[in-house]
Structure formats: C-alpha cells, structure tokens
Amino acid sequence: MVSRLEIDAKKGTNPALAASIRRWAAEALERRGALPAPPRLCITIWKSSEELTSFYKQEKKELNVVTGDETDFLATHEAWRGFPRIHVCQEKVKEVSPAVLRGVLHHEIGHALHHGSPEFYTFRFSSNLQEAGNACGLELPLLQQCVYFLSVAVKDYEVVKWLAATGLGDGQAALVEYMIEDTEQEREVWEMVREDTAPRKIVLASLLKTVLSIEAVISGGKENAQGLLDKWEKAYSWLIERERLGLIRFARLNSELEGKTFQERLEETTLGLLTDRSL
Numbered sequence: 001m002v003s004r005l006e007i008d009a010k011k012g013t014n015p016a017l018a019a020s021i022r023r024w025a026a027e028a029l030e031r032r033g034a035l036p037a038p039p040r041l042c043i044t045i046w047k048s049s050e051e052l053t054s055f056y057k058q059e060k061k062e063l064n065v066v067t068g069d070e071t072d073f074l075a076t077h078e079a080w081r082g083f084p085r086i087h088v089c090q091e092k093v094k095e096v097s098p099a100v101l102r103g104v105l106h107h108e109i110g111h112a113l114h115h116g117s118p119e120f121y122t123f124r125f126s127s128n129l130q131e132a133g134n135a136c137g138l139e140l141p142l143l144q145q146c147v148y149f150l151s152v153a154v155k156d157y158e159v160v161k162w163l164a165a166t167g168l169g170d171g172q173a174a175l176v177e178y179m180i181e182d183t184e185q186e187r188e189v190w191e192m193v194r195e196d197t198a199p200r201k202i203v204l205a206s207l208l209k210t211v212l213s214i215e216a217v218i219s220g221g222k223e224n225a226q227g228l229l230d231k232w233e234k235a236y237s238w239l240i241e242r243e244r245l246g247l248i249r250f251a252r253l254n255s256e257l258e259g260k261t262f263q264e265r266l267e268e269t270t271l272g273l274l275t276d277r278s279l
Ligand SMILES: [Zn+2]
Pocket: 107, 111, 152, 155, 156, 159
C-alpha cells in the first residue's frame, strides 16, 4: 500500500462519493505488485468546474507549467509537485454511472503508479521531430498540441494494459465505451480538417487515445475484448475505411514499442504518425 492515500474532499462535496472514490482507488492500488509506491498520493474532489479550473490556473502560473486543457476529462492527474495528484470534479461526474467512474479511478491510479514523476509531463522536441512536423505544416505550437495528444495516448496504453492484465479490464472497457458513446463533435471537426494535413494529423493524434486503449484492453488479455473494437468501428463509421483501418494498424504497431522509455515511445509514435502517408 502507498504510505499515504490522501482524499481531500472539498466543502460541499458528497461524502458517499468520497467513500466510493477511496474504495475504487484502493482496489487498483492493491494490484500494485512490484511497482514502486509513491510516498504520497492525493485525490482531490472538487465541487465545481470553476473551482477545479481556478486551481489549475493558479498552479500552472506558480509552477510555470504549460499543458493542454484539462476540462474535457472526467478526472485528471499530474505530478507537478513531485508526487502524483488526482483531481475529480463532482459536478462533472454526477451523471456518470458507477461502473464508468470506477474505471476512471482505476485509470487515474494507474497513471499515478506508472507516471508519478515530472518526466512524464515534459516532452523533448528533437530536431528530427521538428523537421517531420515542418514537413506536415506543423509549426512548433501545433507540433506541441500533436505531441500532447500522443503523450496521453501512449500513457493510456500503458495504464490500460496494466489494469487489464491485473484483472481490472472491466472498468477500462466501461470507460472506453463511455468515451465513444458520442462522437458527433469529433465528426464535425474531422469534416473541417480532413483535407488539410496539419490539423488532420492533430485530430488523428487525439483519436488514437481510444484506439490505443482498446488495443491495450485486448493485449492485456481481457476476455471478449474484441467486441470493443467492433463498437469503436461503429462509433467512427464516419471515417472512411482506410482511415479506420489505418488507425487500428497504427495502434497495433505502437503496442510493439514496449520496453522503450516513455520519451522514446512518444518520439517514435509522433514520427510514425507524421510520416505515415496513409493517415
Ligand atoms: Zn489516461
């Protein structure tokens, strides 16, 4: 067990939610095995999106951190102060089923155990990478956006595979199904960018999060996981077949990068996506 699991439930949050969150977090922490335990792990339950947003704004300013926007996620994690912190917003999760929320907590604990130090939140932009970016019309700010999405996908692969392999694949399958329930907004963005290489690569990078998670559920050995991929194909039926198959093929290739460091995997994944002519 970690030496300290702190639950910081802010004023006005539901105690029953805090109790469930503690239980689900412990469920994943128990499967830690040989993974080193962080000395401290803090889960904050925020009452509203505003409170969470203003916390992030303040922390980023104080610590000089630049990242993407956190507001799209059911829960978030970071290690900016040298130990893993998880944030859940009550307002955002109130319509979410317990099965999905359980998957969310497992997932975030997986990040805390696998990605609990600052190195996973800073990225190198080698000249190789910048050249490949330029060739696609991605100047540094856009390349950063692309790398940010891919960093999420690469880290998710690792976490989901670990959870599936330790017997907690159900929660991750529920979470993936939840994420692909409504793809309308993505479809609208895709229609706008599909003919334009630079933004197209960025959207593809964002789509890889769920494809890599599904690939991880399957390769982690969860039973009947193949059905998830069928659901994904159905949810993204607005992509043409070549694009869908391209993403799946890319996710499979990516799963072969295990054993390399996070920075190496991230760089190879980004180079792979930028230079893949079929995507
Ligand atoms: Zn994640």
